[in-house]
Structure formats: C-alpha cells, structure tokens
Amino acid sequence: MIDWPIAELVPHATDMILIDQVLAFDDETIQTRLTVRPDGPFNRPDGSLPAWIGIxxxxxxxxxxxxxxxxxxxxxxxLGFLLGTRKYECNVEHFPHGSELTIHARRSLQDDSGMGVFECTLSGPDIEVFARLNVYCPPNAADYLAEGAVND
Structure with missing residues (x-):
C-alpha cells in the first residue's frame, strides 16, 4: 500500500477523484482500488455506478x-489527457454500491512526446472489465494548454 494521498497524485478536484488508494506500482504497472459509495457525482439513484464510468x-x-x-x-x-479507448469490454451494466473494485494498468507503449497506451483491467465481485487506453501527457501541460488558447 502507498501512503501518498490520491489528491497529490491525480490532478483533479477532490470531489472528482473516484479511486481511493494506490495499492502498488512499479516502472510499468499500477494497482488501485475503490469502494463504490452511493454519494458520488456519477452514481445512479440506487447508489451504483454505471459501467461506462470504468473508463x-x-x-x-x-x-x-x-x-x-x-x-x-x-x-x-x-496534467494528462485521456484520448480514448480502442476497446472497452465489460460484463455488467453497473458497479453495485458497496463493491470493492481493483484496477490494474500496465504501460504497453510510451514515446518521448508523451503519447502512451495502457492495458487496463477492473475487477470486483462478478465484475470483469478490460480496456486499452490511449493517453497523452505533454512534457509541459501548462504551455500546451496556453498554446491551445492562442491558436483558437
């Protein structure tokens, strides 16, 4: 288990951080976990999370x-950016309230420009999810965002 607070690792507003904890990581992989709570910004009326939130x-x-x-x-x-996924396979329609979910991500490609691909799985009670995420982390995100504002 890693003692660093998630809010210091994920550059999101606190109420938008959905994962609870980093369990382990190394040079190519990470394992995180969360408990589905009923009061998040994306929860359905029954407290569950829709399956698309797995991405x-x-x-x-x-x-x-x-x-x-x-x-x-x-x-x-x-700051980094999710560009999309080529594949998202999920065997459920929602993640029930109270479910303990574990996410594994393995970097399969990353180049010097900041483009990367991660093979990800999410699992829980009777839950199996797979996705290949395309991500981009520019060398200096602040300059990248400012450049986009100038070019608009």
Missing part, C-alpha cells in the same frame, strides 16, 4: 501511475 476509473489509475512516477523523480505531478 474514468482506469484513466484515474493511469493518472495515479504518472503521479507516482513524478513523485519518485521529485517532479511536480503533471
């Missing part, structure tokens, strides 16, 4: 991976 849970795990890597290097956590 966000995986993306936040990838963000936590990047945050852990930055902390190890003594660098600030950078």
């Amino acid at each position: 966000e849970l995986m993306a936040q795990s990838v963000a936590a991976f990047a945050g852990c890597q930055a902390r190890l290097r003594g660098e600030p956590v950078q």
Whole structure:
C-alpha cells in the first residue's frame, strides 16, 4: 500500500477523484482500488455506478501511475489527457454500491512526446472489465494548454 494521498497524485478536484488508494506500482504497472459509495457525482439513484464510468476509473489509475512516477523523480505531478479507448469490454451494466473494485494498468507503449497506451483491467465481485487506453501527457501541460488558447 502507498501512503501518498490520491489528491497529490491525480490532478483533479477532490470531489472528482473516484479511486481511493494506490495499492502498488512499479516502472510499468499500477494497482488501485475503490469502494463504490452511493454519494458520488456519477452514481445512479440506487447508489451504483454505471459501467461506462470504468473508463474514468482506469484513466484515474493511469493518472495515479504518472503521479507516482513524478513523485519518485521529485517532479511536480503533471496534467494528462485521456484520448480514448480502442476497446472497452465489460460484463455488467453497473458497479453495485458497496463493491470493492481493483484496477490494474500496465504501460504497453510510451514515446518521448508523451503519447502512451495502457492495458487496463477492473475487477470486483462478478465484475470483469478490460480496456486499452490511449493517453497523452505533454512534457509541459501548462504551455500546451496556453498554446491551445492562442491558436483558437
């Protein structure tokens, strides 16, 4: 288990952070977990989370991976972007309230420009989810965002 607070690893507003904890990470992988609580911003009336939110849970795990890597290097956590997924397979329509979910992400590709691909799984009681996420973490996100504003 990693003692770093998630809010220091994932550059989101506190109420938008959906994962609870980093369990383990290394140079290529991360494992995170969460408990589905009924009061989040994406919950259905019965307290469950819709299955499509699995992509966000995986993306936040990838963000936590990047945050852990930055902390190890003594660098600030950078903003990154989920570009999309080529594949999302899920065997359920929702993640029930109270479910303990575990996310594994493995970096399969990353180039010097900041483009990356992660193979991700999410599992819980009778829950199996797979996705391949395409992500982008520009070398200096602040400059990247400012450049986009100038070009609009």
